[in-house]
Amino acid sequence: MGSYISRIVTSAASILEGMAITLSWLFRRPCTVQWPDKIEKPIEATLSDRYRGILEVETKTCTACQMCEKTCPIGCILITVERNAETKERLITGFDIDAAKCMYCGLCAEACPTGAIRHTTQFAGATPQIGRLVLRYIGAGEKLTPYKPKTEVADLAPRGSLAAAQLQRCFPEGDRGAK
Ligand code: SF4
Numbered sequence: 001m002g003s004y005i006s007r008i009v010t011s012a013a014s015i016l017e018g019m020a021i022t023l024s025w026l027f028r029r030p031c032t033v034q035w036p037d038k039i040e041k042p043i044e045a046t047l048s049d050r051y052r053g054i055l056e057v058e059t060k061t062c063t064a065c066q067m068c069e070k071t072c073p074i075g076c077i078l079i080t081v082e083r084n085a086e087t088k089e090r091l092i093t094g095f096d097i098d099a100a101k102c103m104y105c106g107l108c109a110e111a112c113p114t115g116a117i118r119h120t121t122q123f124a125g126a127t128p129q130i131g132r133l134v135l136r137y138i139g140a141g142e143k144l145t146p147y148k149p150k151t152e153v154a155d156l157a158p159r160g161s162l163a164a165a166q167l168q169r170c171f172p173e174g175d176r177g178a179k
């Protein structure tokens with residue numbers, strides 16, 4: 001009988017101890033943040049520069065060497081290069097990155113000789129329509145002359161702005177295609 005009562009007391013004490021820990025959290029400040037609406041500044045601005053978020057391409061410094069495309073182990077990058085029939089000049093006509101397929105390993109950025117392809121702190125791409133996550137850094141019909149190293153380039157885009165613009169194109173007005 002004594003051990004029976006002892007077990008009841010031990011169980012009750014154990015439950016009370018657990019409840020006391022739970023109740024103590026009622027009086028502490030929450031350490032979670034309600035993203036994206038109730039934060040002081042965008043999460044993207046608080047992440048490290050080394051964060052491996054959504055890739056962007058500064059096409060003004062892309063040599064069209066296609067090293068990033070060849071290095072990617074899962075074929076996320078598709079670069080199209082054409083040659084002008086008369087001048088024989090190479091032209092970049094497409095630079096797509098499938099952000100849904102990307103595993104953010106960073107190998108493409110490491111292989112790039114000019115830093116044209118780089119990770120950003122952009123990360124918000126959740127959507128039920130996965131096909132919308134193809135980032136197109138060369139627009140339809142656009143033909144870009146590849147960058148020649150050591151030439152001066154003006155007005156390079158701030159890091160992250162090109163990826164943000166692409167996400168805006170994929171999801172205008174924040175529409176993630178949930179409907
Ligand atoms: S980060 Fe990795 S998976 Fe993504 S495109 Fe670059 S090489 Fe491919």
Ligand code: SF4
Nearest residue numbers: 062063065066068112
């Ligand atoms: S982004 Fe870099 S690695 Fe890729 S084609 Fe351009 S210069 Fe070459």
